[in-house]
Amino acid sequence: MHSGVAVSAPASASAIAGGGARSEAAAASRRPGGIRLCGLRGEALARGSLRISHAPAAARRVAAPRAAAAAPQNGAVAGGGFDYDLVIIGAGVGGHGAALHAVEEGLKTAIIEGDVVGGTCVNRGCVPSKALLAVSGRMRELHDEHHLKSMGLQVSSPGYDRQAVADHANNLASKIRSNLTNSMKAIGVDILTGFGTIVGKQKVRYGKVGFPDKEITAKNIIIATGSVPFVPKGIEIDGKTVFTSDHALKLESVPDWIAIVGSGYIGLEFSDVYTALGSEVTFVEALDQLMPGFDPEIAKLAQRVLINTRKIDYHTGVFASKITPAKDGKPVLIELIDAKTKEHRETLEVDAALIATGRAPFTNGLGLENINVVTQRGFIPVDERMQVTDADGNVVPNLFCIGDANGKLMLAHAASAQGISVIEQISGRDHILNHLSIPAACFTHPEISMVGLTEPQAREKADKEGFEVSVVKTSFKANTKALAENEGDGIAKLIYRPDTGEILGVHILGLHAADLIHEASNAMALGTRLQDIKLAVHAHPTLSEVLDELFKAAKPKEGQERKPKHPPQLLLKVLSFITSVLSSKQ
């Protein structure tokens, strides 16, 4: 592991050096003093410490190798007379990421969980849904005779065993859950069972709901209680024929016809699963077009690829005002009303309905009233450093909130990144997370991924701030690897500022889009300019060349160079030498 990392050291150092001012905001803040940052990596690498892994939790989630290596241990004694340096309420992905980083920083840490470790992502979200989507992807392929034939393959009547598919999802969740639990136990994080309630400044009680009988004190508290599926009023959930993603992931049935209320990520992913398993799907979307929130061009194409060609129809601009579960031999009834006029439009009769209208924060019973904090639509108000603000708008000291509960960006990896950012601050290094560089992905077949602004958002910003925006696009059809896989469907789109070469957004629809996006999101996080990244080399033939194409197609205006094209190698060497000397002294 060390050697692998060491090899990449010069590369990462030079990338940072080439990266312009923005990189300092994003990455530099580890240590006071801007320039040191170049050396920082050298330092960390020289010591073989894992501290540098700023990487949000994904990599840590499977923490086995790290636990085996000389991992840091939970701080033995908390400072200042507190039971703990840090107590985290909620052991989802956000809390987990924060806990690991806290221990690394030498903080004595406890995590309180009232349900199961792993939270929504691991137990009722990203993780089991990926298991189902892996099945649906293969089913789709096996059923696509034309596609297989063109590659010379023959398959006869593929089928599936519902229970076995459901077990696969469930087993995956258990496995990841135990990985997560072990990774925390291995480094000595105290896992306390019960629901946590804040009873006062730096004081938490936990225990059974309503009977928090144990009290602990902590220097700092992080709320990471996450969210639950949001169910609009008028909809009656019975868990069998009308249900949310929580139930759907158990795959207790595969209805012939299912209505999916909401066409965002969750709805879209489930439509992929259900149609692959043989269901027909009807989308109900309140906005005028499907897939709101995606870049419009991507949404249009996604509709063509993921909806029009499948057994899916849809109603847009309508609310499901009332949904009655199936009973007494009657089907599920869905009343649709016009989203604007509220007039009754139609009544659907379907076999099942999945409510995928978003998620609501899970913040009840946290004792927020004890510290004068008022939620906004259930979300806990925080500033850009995730510090909770009270009803008067003042920061509540030593109290932070990360993840879905603050509603800033409801994604597992965002929660984890926020948690790490908080630990950085607690450890004395100011840190502000750049949410615009956090990627998002939708795991349909093919996948959709994005980072940064959509084209309309970028244009609006450009109008306001008076800069120019350019867009380049490329097709997966032009990619050798994609064609070899017979998966040429898809496009990638780059939105950038030609005057500075700054990347504003990247959107991808195509094979493995979710894995491809990180080259762009990392470039954004590090402030890498197109002028520089377009010179980077990609292995051939790989899907990553899709992004290579994009970068190369971009035409940032030259003459605006703020840095020499080639990083001053000599200076870098000197800097890293100095920092390694300094650090060895420490």
Next chain:
Amino acid sequence: MAGLLHLNSTLLPSASLLLRNRSGGQAVRRRRACRVEAKIREIFMPALSSTMTEGKIVAWNAAEGDRLAKGDPVVVVESDKADMDVETFYDGFLAAVLVPAGESAPVGSAIALLAESEDEIPLAQSQAASFSSSSSSSSSSSPPAPQETAAQEASPPPPPPAPVAVSAPAPPSPAAQGGARVVASPYAKKLAKELSVDLFSITGSGPAGRVVAKDVEAAAAAPAKKAVPVAAARPDVPLGSTVPFTTMQGAVSKNMLESLAVPTFRVGYTITTGALDDLYKKIKGKGVTMTALLAKATAMALVQHPVVNSSCRDGQSFTYNSSINIAVAVAIDGGLITPVLQDADKLDIYTLSRKWKELVDKARAKQLQPQEYNSGTFTLSNLGMFGVDRFDAILPPGTGAIMAVGASQPTVVGTKDGRIGIKNQMQVNVTADHRVIYGSDLAAFLQTLSKIIEDPKDLTF
């Protein structure tokens, strides 16, 4: 020439006769000749990727009658996923679109015809008719009509027929359509559309009588037996024999005679179309057709001249119509029909264009509902695409006026400052019922219309 008519019974006009003669008589000869020279080329659905088996037309960049140069993008095709512009390999005129936007065609099949010269457009269009009839025969259960003539939305005037006349071959349904609803699964709906099966005609076998995919497939398979193998497209006219009228032609004949009872007169006007042509070029990529633009302009002029939108039903009174419904004559196999753009003054140009496309598709499939062809209050007939510069239409009984539109062509004109210039101009000629519409009414209407067309910015509001 032609006329049109209608009433509430059927229609068909002499226009079709005319066309028929043309293509009948000389066309046979001409056609033969052209085969040798291959002046009419097919534009094929290209294979844009190795896996593509069929492509969907997203949009036609050119409209029928447009001149194309080699390399011009003609059509946007949606292949497996991306949209690609497809270019033409030859110079010529886009004579006939065989696969309209929104529909799919297998790779390698003809999607349009390209005529080398403008003269050959009608010929190409008549070939197109054979394409469409042969292709439609497989899918729709409808009508035979071994007829001649152009397919295009070309043509002459005409009017609305009675349901009886046209619906003979039509599918079952409409009755149910009123307010009833059919519960059909998403895939069943898709299949029904693809296979042109009317969901209302199917009894569902799914839960609670729901129509499911296999019901649609069964229904689509069933009619196959009665699908008359539509006479090999376009048989030649049997020279030297007498062929009885079809129902539709009979109705036209009847209407033509009835029209003689109406005292009509005509007023013509020359309109400069430069600005309209420019506008059309700008927005045709969005699916806007010249027909829709003309209908929209006419409707806007009618708003200001309600009397021209009126009719005389009993010989004693004006009937002022509450909506402006523009009927547009379209030649179809064996006749002529006038799909109606209802409330043309109120719809925006894009909606109107979509609507028009739908109507033409339905007309070709003979699936127009009665209110879609007999509710016109003013009729448009356009023969401009054939190069006709002026003609005269017969007033469809039951309406007040019909406008015959000729081709827009470069014309030498004297300008106000005493110079000579070239402008694109077209001639229009309105036939009206003088019992309700007088010469000054028409004159004022035409003046308004010409103002709208010469400064068409309001058409796209």
